[in-house]
Amino acid sequence: MYNTDLPNRADLPSTKQLLKSTALAAAVAATLLITCILPAEYGIDPTGIGQAIGLKKMGEIKQQLHQEADAEATASVTAAPLEQPTAISTSAANTPLSLQQHEMRVTLEPNQATEIKLSMPKATVVQYRWVTEGGGLNFDTHGDMINAPKDFYHGYGKGVNQTEDAGQLTAAFDGKHGWFWRNRGKQAVTVTLNTQGAYEKIERVF
Numbered sequence: 001m002y003n004t005d006l007p008n009r010a011d012l013p014s015t016k017q018l019l020k021s022t023a024l025a026a027a028v029a030a031t032l033l034i035t036c037i038l039p040a041e042y043g044i045d046p047t048g049i050g051q052a053i054g055l056k057k058m059g060e061i062k063q064q065l066h067q068e069a070d071a072e073a074t075a076s077v078t079a080a081p082l083e084q085p086t087a088i089s090t091s092a093a094n095t096p097l098s099l100q101q102h103e104m105r106v107t108l109e110p111n112q113a114t115e116i117k118l119s120m121p122k123a124t125v126v127q128y129r130w131v132t133e134g135g136g137l138n139f140d141t142h143g144d145m146i147n148a149p150k151d152f153y154h155g156y157g158k159g160v161n162q163t164e165d166a167g168q169l170t171a172a173f174d175g176k177h178g179w180f181w182r183n184r185g186k187q188a189v190t191v192t193l194n195t196q197g198a199y200e201k202i203e204r205v206f
Contacts, residue, residue, distance in 0.1 A: 034046060034047055035047055035049045036050070038050070040055040040056075040058050042063060043056055043057075043060035043063050061161065065138045065158060097121070097124065097198040097199065097200060098198070099197060100196070100197070100198070100199060100202075101194075101195065101196040102193075102194070102202050103193065103195075104192070104193045104204065105190060105193075106190070106191055106204065107188055107189070108188065109183065109188050110184075110187065111182070111183065111184070112182070112183055113180065113206075114180075114181055114191075114206060115178065115180045115206055116179055116193055116202065116204050116205065117177065117178035117179075117202070117203060118169075118176065118177055118178050118195065118201070119175075119202075119203075120177050120198070120199045120200070121174050121200075122172065122174050123170065123171060124171050124197065124198040124199060125169070125171075125197050125198065126168070126199055127167075127168055127195070127196045127197055128166065128168075128169055128196075129165070129167075129194050130179065130191055130192060130193040130194070131163065131164040131191070131192055132162075132163045132164065132190065132191050133190045134185075134188055134189040134190055135183070135187060135189045136160075136163045136189070137161070137163075137181040137182065137183055137184075138158075138159070138161065138162075138181065138184055139158060139159055139165065139179055139180060139182075140155065140157075140158040140179070140180045141155065141157045141158065141165075141169070141177075141178070141180075142154055142155045142177070142178075142180070143172055143173065143176065143177040143178075144175050144176045144177070145174070145175045146173075146175050148175075154172055154173070156169060161184070161185075169197075178205075179193065
């Protein structure tokens with residue numbers, strides 16, 4: 001049986017060397033935090049490097065999107081109950097909804113927002129696709145439950161400066177489900193939404 005030779009004491013790093021390596025690693029981590037992570041995630045740029053390489057703008061957009069999503073969730077909670085909630089539940093339980101198809105087109109000026117919602121019973125499905133002209137939009141796809149509890153929020157997806165999105169939306173509960181967009185660019189952007197599926201109605205909320 002062969003025993004591996006133990007290293008000589010002279011080959012082992014000294015305490016001073018270990019402390020130096022640890023301090024160097026901490027300094028590198030702190031530098032990355034200040035110059036990259038804080039600007040890219042939170043829009044905080046104490047050195048100015050984040051703005052120079054475009055990371056600060058990314059972080060500012062992310063924070064704006066988070067604030068808009070929180071504000072929208074709060075607005076949904078404090079809003080009046082959805083119109084005719086009994087009709088939604090009754091149609092889901094007894095009368096199958098017929099398939100509908102719509103196209104809606106909205107032009108948003110800089111910093112303007114809009115929201116389009118579908119009234120859908122639980123488990124109904126809608127195929128959707130939206131595209132923009134003139135630039136990208138921040139978006140938040142979510143649902144508003146009937147008589148929702150305080151601070152309720154149910155999201156299906158969100159994004160920053162997007163020019164299109166498509167897929168399938170399945171209602172998680174009886175209520176209104178749809179899209180919130182905001183134009184954070186410097187020129188007008190037009191969004192066109194196409195929907196097809198089982199829903200009671202479609203409306204532009206604002």
